Amino acid sequence: MSATERDTDRDTDRDTDPDTDRDTDPDTDRDTDRDTDRDTRDDSGLRVGVIPVTPFAQNCSLLVCTRTGRAAVVDPGGDLDHIDAGLAQMGARLEKILLTHGHIDHCGQAQHYAERHGAPIEGPHEADRFWIEQLESQGRMFGFPPLASFEPQRWLVDGDRVGFGELELEVLHCPGHTPGHVVFFHRPSRLAVVGDVLFQGSIGRTHIPRGDHETLLASIRHKLWPLGDDVTFVPGHGPTSTFGQERHSNPFVADR
Numbered sequence: 167m168s169a170t171e172r173d174t175d176r177d178t179d180r181d182t183d184p185d186t187d188r189d190t191d192p193d194t195d196r197d198t199d200r201d202t203d204r205d206t207r208d209d210s211g212l213r214v215g216v217i218p219v220t221p222f223a224q225n226c227s228l229l230v231c232t233r234t235g236r237a238a239v240v241d242p243g244g245d246l247d248h249i250d251a252g253l254a255q256m257g258a259r260l261e262k263i264l265l266t267h268g269h270i271d272h273c274g275q276a277q278h279y280a281e282r283h284g285a286p287i288e289g290p291h292e293a294d295r296f297w298i299e300q301l302e303s304q305g306r307m308f309g310f311p312p313l314a315s316f317e318p319q320r321w322l323v324d325g326d327r328v329g330f331g332e333l334e335l336e337v338l339h340c341p342g343h344t345p346g347h348v349v350f351f352h353r354p355s356r357l358a359v360v361g362d363v364l365f366q367g368s369i370g371r372t373h374i375p376r377g378d379h380e381t382l383l384a385s386i387r388h389k390l391w392p393l394g395d396d397v398t399f400v401p402g403h404g405p406t407s408t409f410g411q412e413r414h415s416n417p418f419v420a421d422r
């Protein structure tokens with residue numbers, strides 16, 4: 167499968183110790199063990215997998231609480247079997263679906279995924295309701311399988327917190343690409359999942375209904391940058407980067 171993984175606790179020993187494999191096939195999964203090393207690692211408790219989904223190669227993030235094996239999946243826009251395979255590979259069980267914004271590649275299959283697992287959907291901010299209400303027509307336009315609008319169990323606002331397992335993420339409302347876009351931040355591991363707000367070397371498109379370039383720049387500079395240059399972010403598309411790197415070289419938002 168195409169998952170790329172990043173262990174936020176930077177434990178380089180894990181993959182060299184085959185003795186920790188117990189519960190699954192040791193050839194395909196060295197990462198499911200959580201019990202043998204949890205007391206000896208000074209870790210943030212979060213492991214992250216990223217799986218590109220849909221024809222738009224949208225980065226679906228698998229956030230796993232290492233102490234409980236419970237997972238939050240951010241933006242399951244499609245390719246649900248791939249996402250489930252990724253969860254199985256990480257030895258994780260879905261607890262919650264989180265959405266950054268209402269675009270089809272991010273949330274088109276979220277309701278199907280919620281029904282498959284009996285999991286709640288949290289996010290985005292309610293200002294993206296108009297996008298979610300257009301999923302059916304957007305799906306036809308882009309040749310997706312039939313989609314329907316849905317109502318998340320919880321709309322999010324700036325300053326909210328969302329929990330899964332023993333972990334908690336901070337919610338930042340970052341409008342501009344869409345008016346209801348939110349970002350999820352795990353402070354202990356310095357990881358942000360930013361959707362289509364910011365990319366390596368670029369920023370989200372704003373020439374779309376209710377997009378606004380200046381609002382997006384303000385979101386990045388006033389919401390994201392204060393979190394710290396050391397924050398690694400998973401963007402909605404393309405490779406991960408850090409806020410520091412983008413402040414240095416991103417042509418749209420670098421410091422001058």
Ligand SMILES: [Zn+2]
Pocket residue numbers: 267269343362
């Ligand atoms: Zn988008």
Ligand SMILES: [Zn+2]
Pocket residue numbers: 222224269271272362402403
């Ligand atoms: Zn996108």
